[in-house]
Amino acid sequence: MSDVSRRKWLRAGLASAAGVTGVAAAATLADRYGLITPGHAGIYGVGDSLTYAAQRLLTEHSMAREFSRDQISKNPFPNCKAPKLKEYESQQAAGFDDWKINIGGLVAKPGSLSLRELKQYPAASQITHLACEEGWSFIAEWTGATLSHVLHEFGIRPEARFVVYHSLEKDWWDSIDMADALHPQTQLTYAMNGAPLPPGHGGPIRMRVPRQLGYKSIKFVTRITVTDNLKQQFSPEGSYSWYAGI
Amino acid sequence: MADSAVAPGLVDASRSEAPPRHSVLVRVTHWISTLCFFALLLSGVEVLISHPRFYWGEDGNALSPPLFIIPIPASRATVPTGYKYVLPDQNGWSRSLHFQSAWLVVFTGLLYGVSGLISRHFRNDLLPQREGLQGAALSKAIGDHLRFRKPPASEERSYNTLQRIAYSSVVFLLFPLMVWTGLAMSPAIASVFPIAVTALGGQQSARTIHFFDTILLVLFVLVHIAMVLRAGFKSRMRAMIAGRPTAAKEQV
Numbered sequence: 001m002s003d004v005s006r007r008k009w010l011r012a013g014l015a016s017a018a019g020v021t022g023v024a025a026a027a028t029l030a031d032r033y034g035l036i037t038p039g040h041a042g043i044y045g046v047g048d049s050l051t052y053a054a055q056r057l058l059t060e061h062s063m064a065r066e067f068s069r070d071q072i073s074k075n076p077f078p079n080c081k082a083p084k085l086k087e088y089e090s091q092q093a094a095g096f097d098d099w100k101i102n103i104g105g106l107v108a109k110p111g112s113l114s115l116r117e118l119k120q121y122p123a124a125s126q127i128t129h130l131a132c133e134e135g136w137s138f139i140a141e142w143t144g145a146t147l148s149h150v151l152h153e154f155g156i157r158p159e160a161r162f163v164v165y166h167s168l169e170k171d172w173w174d175s176i177d178m179a180d181a182l183h184p185q186t187q188l189t190y191a192m193n194g195a196p197l198p199p200g201h202g203g204p205i206r207m208r209v210p211r212q213l214g215y216k217s218i219k220f221v222t223r224i225t226v227t228d229n230l231k232q233q234f235s236p237e238g239s240y241s242w243y244a245g246i
Numbered sequence: 247m248a249d250s251a252v253a254p255g256l257v258d259a260s261r262s263e264a265p266p267r268h269s270v271l272v273r274v275t276h277w278i279s280t281l282c283f284f285a286l287l288l289s290g291v292e293v294l295i296s297h298p299r300f301y302w303g304e305d306g307n308a309l310s311p312p313l314f315i316i317p318i319p320a321s322r323a324t325v326p327t328g329y330k331y332v333l334p335d336q337n338g339w340s341r342s343l344h345f346q347s348a349w350l351v352v353f354t355g356l357l358y359g360v361s362g363l364i365s366r367h368f369r370n371d372l373l374p375q376r377e378g379l380q381g382a383a384l385s386k387a388i389g390d391h392l393r394f395r396k397p398p399a400s401e402e403r404s405y406n407t408l409q410r411i412a413y414s415s416v417v418f419l420l421f422p423l424m425v426w427t428g429l430a431m432s433p434a435i436a437s438v439f440p441i442a443v444t445a446l447g448g449q450q451s452a453r454t455i456h457f458f459d460t461i462l463l464v465l466f467v468l469v470h471i472a473m474v475l476r477a478g479f480k481s482r483m484r485a486m487i488a489g490r491p492t493a494a495k496e497q498v
Contacts, residue, residue, distance in 0.1 A: 029309070041374075044345075045341035046346060047346030048342070048345075050349050051345060057439055058435070062438045064433060065440050074312065075310055077307035077310075079324050129305065131433055132307075133293075133337060134322055135293070135298040136299070136307035210433065210439050211434050237338065239338025239339050239342070240338045246343070246431065246432040
């Protein structure tokens with residue numbers, strides 16, 4: 001082997017060693033600062049990891065855009081119908097007053113919260129975009145209690161890393177990290193444009209996560225679980241990216 | 247057999263005389279971008295068919311008046327298309343492929359952009375030269391293209407004015423605009439840089455511009471392929487793969 005090619009190999013070897021060390025160091029740092037998405041595995045893990053890390057760094061103190069009242073969409077599109085479930089229908093007949101959300105997992109005082117109790121919490125309103133991954137969107141005024149307030153009422157244990165939330169509809173749930181769960185605009189919404197949230201928009205209670213696409217805003221919420229581990233069960237829509245800030 | 251006369255390890259004088267038509271970096275970034283382009287186009291079309299309607303402004307949905315509609319069936323039953331059937335929904339992997347390819351093409355574009363500035367590739371080879379933009383020269387170049395005249399041998403080594411205009415538009419306008427309009431559709435990015443959305447007229451405007459930018463890039467690629475065929479498919483492909491339009495043997 002000539003001198004030139006030996007030097008070349010040596011340089012290539014050093015460069016790849018530095019590269020591997022660099023990636024390993026970046027991964028350690030990313031883990032420490034909560035920059036690793038639960039969706040980091042699989043063939044699209046690279047893209048998901050880059051998006052999540054970049055957006056978590058950028059959005060640490062960001063607020064979803066808020067609009068003026070005259071920008072509210074005249075025809076907000078309800079992309080869903082009321083669940084055809086006896087339980088839902090009887091609740092609807094009773095005005096949803098006793099609609100309950102069970103709150104458990106890594107909280108100090110697991111228990112349940114009715115719609116009536118939820119409305120006793122300080123109300124938060126925001127005029128924000130709901131953007132669906134399909135491409136359509138609308139702007140509405142959403143009113144509810146912030147998820148952060150609800151979680152603090154039940155006492156968040158320090159190990160908490162994710163919040164999983166379930167719909168009354170079977171096999172429909174999703175989850176967010178604590179950065180979004182404790183964000184001031186993430187709310188359990190019960191009113192839209194000044195009226196009770198209609199069934200087509202997830203009434204009586206919908207999770208609103210305005211810094212992510214619409215599919216993270218699960219409708220007909222009945223259960224919230226705080227956890228330190230998603231065990232790959234972060235969403236039933238497996239092929240969709242877990243993090244949807246896009 | 248000029249090659250065999252040269253001792254291994256030494257630089258072949260006959261090959262080093264002329265620099266390659268395309269540098270290694272240009273060739274590698276060209277083919278990575280090609281791969282990304284087709285991945286982004288395929289996945290983009292797949293996402294588009296879930297809502298083949300376009301709007302202007304901040305918001306738009308099946309209940310609001312569209313700017314225009316693409317008359318194709320959709321992959322979601324909630325969109326009024328006039329068709330009685332719904333296409334299969336493939337948005338899961340399509341979206342993931344779209345964003346992963348977007349990251350790859352952005353990194354590739356950054357590498358290409360920085361090296362193009364440092365090596366003066368942009369100034370020397372890519373930006374249109376002043377004399378080429380003057381009326382007579384420009385109209386002759388357009389006339390030659392319209393008559394499908396085969397390019398002169400001198401173009402083996404450099405780009406003509408129309409090529410420079412086309413490549414510069416893609417590199418400095420269409421590509422950055424694509425990244426910008428793509429990011430402007432992200433609620434998270436919009437929360438950090440709201441002006442990136444409002445400057446475009448709103449989130450739905452960003453989506454519409456993203457679509458028209460795609461049309462322009464597809465037209466560019468079609469014309470680009472047609473021109474490569476006209477100029478000599480073999481030599482141009484060889485130049486973009488191996489660096490030189492003709493094999494080293496023939497060059498001697």
